[in-house]
Amino acid sequence: MCWVNCSSRSTNIRQAYFLIWVSLLFSGCDLIKMKSEQPDPEERQPVARANNTYLYRDELVGIVAPGTSAADSTSLTEGYINSWIRKQLLIQEASKKINIDEAAVERKMLDYRYSIIAYEYQTYYIKNNLDTAISNTEIEAYYKSNIDNFILKQNIVRATFIKVPNNAPRTQKIKEMIFSKREKDVKELKSYCLSFSAAYHISDSTWMVFDELIKNSPLAEIPNKIQFLRTNPYYETSDDSYLYFLKVLEYRISDNVSPLEFVKDDIKTIILNKRKVELAKQLEDEVFNHAVDRNDFEIIR
DSSP: OOOOOOOOOOOHHHHHHHHHHHHHHHOOSSSSSSSSGOGGGOOOOEEETTTEEEEEEGGGSSSTTTTTOHHHHHHHHHHHHHHHHHHHHHHHHHHSOOOOOOHHHHHHHHHHHHHHHHHHHHHHHHHHHHHHOOOHHHHHHHHHHHGGEEEEEEOEEEEEEEEETTOTTTGGGHHHHHHOOOOOHHHHHHHHHHHHHHEEEEEEEEEEEEEHHHTSSSGGOOOOOHHHHOOOOOEEOOOOOOOEEEEEEEEEESSSOOHHHHHHHHHHHHHHHHHHHHHHHHHHHHHHHHHHTTTTTOOOO
């Protein structure tokens, strides 16, 4: 009979863990055993001990998933056993130092178990019943009904921002390309940015947080960004290494209502989460109502 011992050599411990894993792999047991299927306590093989409490080999079944490599399996088994020892020692120390209400602990464990089982079933039910299609009409309706929840906390812009090294070629043409509306020039600007820029964003329908757009540039040091946005639809600056070009098409100032496009993804997430909550409640009601119909429960007074 072999115990995990603090004084054992690391190599021997790892060999023991590997032998445990191999025996589990070829045991042909189910991944999770019910208590009624556990072997007779007198026949169980211990693999670790913390004072008078033992961890048995059959309790390790399911720790390692099928197909896991030998090295990973050994590591997982070793980690679980070491964790078990630490937790058991902590529990035993706690039992010596404080009064523990075992009944209360047991109730909490049962509540936790029931919560996990219910959560797993709710997750399964929601996955199979959730309608993920959200129309623009629904998004707009939610936006209008909850407009006060979409107040901007930061300044946002629709803008073109380009950062290029000082020695980049044809920098004198960048402003011309930025202001051009010809498709040829727009494509040329994108190609130029891909080839030479250190960072860039070319204006489209996307709203961006202004501070995020201009970070790592001299513009980030501007003290009054609201005044800057109001007075600078176009701005150029430089430092020792780079040239910076900014053209602002639109801006919205913090503490004002956010444009719908900026919060569209957030609204989609909110709507989906509301649907998930409704489905969880629907599942609970369905199970309860079916139980009522079948007379599956009663309150005994």
